[in-house]
Amino acid sequence: MSKNITLNIETELYQRLEAHFRDDEQGLNNFIIESVRKHLSEILTDPLPSEKDDLENYLKKGSSGSRTYGIKGQGW
Secondary structure, eight states: OOOOOOOOOOHHHHHHHHHHHTTOHHHHHHHHHHHHHHHHHHHOSSOOOOHHHHHHHHHHHSOTTSHHHHHTTSOO
16 A cells, blocks of 8 residues: 655755656656665664564454454454
């Protein structure tokens, strides 16, 4: 699942990106995503969890006899 984000950047940086990518919006998008991924991998030691891992961890938090467990789609 992808999300949108709005960036406010310095005028000079914007002009440099615009000059390099011109009308290639997809190329600019890919560049920004890869730059953020690279920077995050350098500063974060824990890998980003996948959506499946998040769901599994969420479901494991509720005990199998509780109402909250049923609300989470398990049990009743």
